[in-house]
Amino acid sequence: MSERRAADARAWVVLAYPVAMLGVFFLGPFLIMLAASFYRRIPGGFYEPAFVLDNWKQLLSELFVDRALFSLRVSLLAGWLAVLVAFPFTYALTTMPRRRQVALLVLVLSSLSLSEVIVGFSWSVLLGRAAGISNILVWLGLMDEAEAYAPGFWAVMLGLLSIAFPYCVLTMYPPLSRLDREVTEAAQMLGASPWRTFWTVVVPIARPTIVAGFLLVFVFTLGSYLISAILGRPEHWTVSVFISDQASFNANVPFAAAMALFLTIVSLAIVGAVLWFERRAAAREG
């Protein structure tokens, strides 16, 4: 018993610094946000300590509900589209020769490390009227006149996908590369076409991987700020843009704090719910 306690004491000597850092600089801000969400806002950019529910009530305002639902729809769609392309791509990737895998993964990692502002800028060029896809089409004689595709909903979607897609591939890569090839080989030996093997063997086995990729893209795009600010019109702005605008340009920190806490709860609830369903499904299948 005392040995256990001595080991515990040693562990906490090592843990003191990281836990203190995370406690002060990560949990601390949450407590302050929680307090600030009940503060009274003074027009002009200040707030005073108080206990009012106005900021939380404002979550029901049409403006916020609108933004929140729009963000939710965008993230759900982005999750689906990303998985739809990333899953077959990653599966194909794991069956390629090593050198090609490395080359493609370096490309994926490089685009992953691009800032949102750079991705947004690139797509605004590519989809713009001055130097984009439509100019290439005009140049090739396929189109009469250049057209601008950004800003717009699909421009935002493309931007979000290029931010989230690399993360999705990297989440799916380890489990898919560990997928037991004997299973797919057996299915093909028994006469299943590669196509049929993919749908009836690979996809069911890899369902947790698909769910993980979807969740990642969902949470990731929910937090995206610059893409919708650069590639969208105000009606395409996500909840993150709305929150940070409230905090910086409108100087309404209490309302922004209430929204941020609400977003935390929603993100955790959605991730938790999907994981719970997944675990239950796995348990049922035994």
Place this chain on the structure above:
Amino acid sequence: MRALRVVVTAIVVAFLLGPLVVVAVVSINENRYMDFPPEGFSLSWYAQMVTDPAWRAAILRSLVIATASAALAVSIALPLAYALRTYRVRLAPVLYALGILPFMLPPVISALGAQVFWNATGHIGRIENVIVAHAIFFSTLPLITISLAMESMDPSLPEAARTMGADQRTTFRTVTLPLLVPSMVTGFAAAFVLSLNEYIIAFLVAGFSVETLPIKIFNSLRYGFTPTIAAVTVVFILIATTVFSLFAIFGNLLRFLGADPGVLERAEAGR
């Protein structure tokens, strides 16, 4: 099936490369407007990136923040990952979740949290605020790489050192730590690259006084386009590609990304 594989791969490569190619073309355009096809060839936008004091300051500022915050992130992640694997701590799952959570939540939440936190302390608009906020947010990355390395480490190695009389501290310094260095480097690199590109946290914490490179690019975009943005973008792409290619050459990139060793051998044989 084979045809489909080629098509999917081609779509993905085009999708990832497309924007990069256009930006590269714009960056060497002679004229200061975006034109396609480009007119003339000029590297003046690259020169401006280095000679213009505002751009140079933003680049240096971002490099300082990325270096310091990545180092701080590793310093937080290393003892956490080590202690949670070495000792049987009762709160281990909670503490690990605490380390994973910052990066899991939408960054605007951490951003706003850091803003109200520093407002409350009265220490406002300083570069160290951004460094600490980035370190906390990105500490998840080295935590994951170091934890994975701890997990795959042969437990008999530190045990052998202990049996031969080394105390806990010596064992850590001479056996465990050297084995963890590769995972610390990859964790550092990941945090460094992502910090270099991070916008919303830097903006809300000290965006009006500490202009990082992403903030500078976004501000320039707001006031109209300059090809310098494209030049900076190309340099960033080259940095990232170089870093990851070096990983691929000097380390086992596929293994680091989680590929199965057996499958890799087969892929090698199939080549």
